[in-house]
Amino acid sequence: MIRVVLPGHLRALARVGGEVEVTVEGAPTQRAVLDALEATYPVLRGTIRDHVTLKRRPFVRFFACRQDLSHEPPDAPLPADVASGAEPYMVIGAMAGG
């Protein structure tokens, strides 16, 4: 089970209160987590990644374990603490985005 923290606007859109949890098969990657997130909450499609290219939107960032994973390959394994559920995978609205 992967813990995901969403920014306030997206929590409101998905109608969730705090962290959400998603399940992925095998070793979790950013792509697998985001795929699972969008499958569970279809209203989030297009808000984090582009509909077609699936590229991260320019003013969205991905953090975990005090690292910025935004520029990591989407199919790279996530940190072990994220995979184990000890740490959340965080979707962040960038400071420059408003």
Added chain:
Amino acid sequence: MGGTGLSKVRVLVGTRKGAFVLESDAKREKWDVGGPFFTGWEIYHVKGSPLDPNRLYASQSSGWFGQLIQRSDDGGKTWQPMGNEFAYDGVPGTHQWYDGTPRPWEFKRVWPLEPSLTEPDTVYAGVEDAALFRSSDGAATWHEISGLRKHGSGPSWQPGAGGMCLHTIIQHPTDAARMFVAISAAGAFRTDDGGTTWLPINRGLKSEQIPDPNAEVGHCVHNLAMHPSRPDVLFMQKHWDVMRSDDAGDNWREISGNLPTDFGFPIDVHAHEPETIYVVPIKSDMEHIPPDGKLRVYRSRTGGNEWEALTKGLPQRACYINVLRDAMAVDALDSCGVYFGTTGGQVYASSDAGDSWAPIVRDLPAVLSVEVQTLA
């Protein structure tokens, strides 16, 4: 629609940080302010269906999270996110960037949403980069009407300062095959076959800011207006110049007349007097403020050329706001109401066709759009 106690007015306001729904009875003296809805998001447009006034659509976007479309089926009390995938038809190709270089067409946001006059679940969306989309299922899915973007002039279109947006959609009141759109900074276009083919309708426009001032396309049209009883008569606020066409856009002539400046953004027509039109003159293209610090709506009762300043109730000193292209609308009560919103967050209303004004609200976020519903 009569000005009886049974009537109600609903003003739909889109702002930089949310949507608001303002409601009053036909006296238009006391207003309830609903909202904010979608707090923190930019709301470029909110509009109701003419076939079902409780069906509203809102264009919601943010720099972080992109575009959403919201729909209400209860007059704005509750909202449901709808489809937000706007995929261009085929490989979209390029248009010109500000520096003249080719740039791939890229979806950025939805500007206007125009519910169909005839089909309850059909709604049109004008988007940036400029294209026209249609949904036939109440905004669940969207499909491009690509004949417009694929007009031969498309690769030469360039963005205006606000982006290369399709900002105005006008449906013909009785001929469903005819529609008008306007794009900054390409110009105005018309289809007579339901969107398959499009004709640039810019003859008579003159823009000194482009290499050929009389070019077929390249004009920065800011807004169009039509009275449904006279669908061949179109009014235009261009970057500079207020224009009029009496032949559905085939030819235009200037009607700026005695305006203090003919730069501006919105233009609208009185609900019952098709020759009475309204503009808000702005000082210049590089100074988006009212001339002399005075906020004045100008009204022509002669279809242009002869204009009178409407100032009663509007600030006449130290006023430096702007009124954006979608931020003016009229109601359909017997004494026509006129409404406009400002970048300073005021929404002004006149219940006497512009003779006098009063603010409904003063301190909203910057107003992007104003639409009005007259309800039985």
